[in-house]
Amino acid sequence: MHGNFENCLAVTLGYEGGWADHPSDPGGATMKGITLATYRRYRPNATRTQLRNIPQEDVARIYRTGYWDTVGGDRLAAGVDLATFDAGVNSGPSRARKWLMSAIGGPDHETVQKLCAKRLGFMRSLAIWKTFGRGWSRRVANIEAKGVAWALAKSTGRQTAREELVKQAKAAKSKASNQAAGAGASGATTTAGGGDVLINPQHADQIAGWVLSVIVAAGAFLVFILIVRAIVHKQRASAYAAEAERIML
Secondary structure (H helix, E strand, O other), X not given: OOOOHHHHHXXXXXXXXXXXXXXXXXXXXXXXXXXXXXXXHHOOOOOHHXXXXXOHHHHHHHHHHHHHHHHOHHHOOOOHHHHHHHHHHHHOHHHHHHHHHHHOOOOHHHHHXXXXXXXXXXXXXXXXXXXXXXXXXXXXXXXXXXXXHHHXXXXXXXXXXXXXXXXXXXHHHHXXXXXXXXXXXXXXXXXXXXXXXXXXXXXXXXXXXXXXXXXXXXXXXXXXXXXXXXXHHHHHHHHHHHHHHHOOO
């Protein structure tokens, strides 16, 4: 939305943080989410020390020209602009635009939700999910809830917006509980060693050992998936509840 860049940037910078140089991060050293390679496109031959002390005006310029303008932030609806911009910063503007195009349709707050779901699906496919996954999913949950809140604020009154956010929080909490319960049940079955063999021990000699291994591995994978989903929905529930509380009636 035109005039909403500063608001979106403030939210995104809250997640990008300050100086970071994690060995598992393929982007290398960053300051406020800006890599040295990116900074050098604006300040040729910039050093790591200069990156670490980057002026705020350079930060704003880089984010506006490199991300906000690239995803067309001024032309997007409130909330949708935040979700698209933050996704562009985190995963690249081209991916963010693709997710946006496939998410458009229906009310703006639903576009935000669909875009964030696509973004999270991509993140979960990355090998470094096991290292950064929990933090990533929390960030996406918070961006989703805030984007939905901003979108609803433009299309409904405060009371209706708050009621919808509370409804979303309850739905996410219910999903988290169901998936956690499913993980527990699947885990019990996997630990048991694969249903039919335990129920009918006489069948064990008919099943190759490698088949049993596959059954156990598949069960463990299902448990993992359900646990991840439960965590994601629990984070979404907390994020929506927090946004609902921020609405002053």
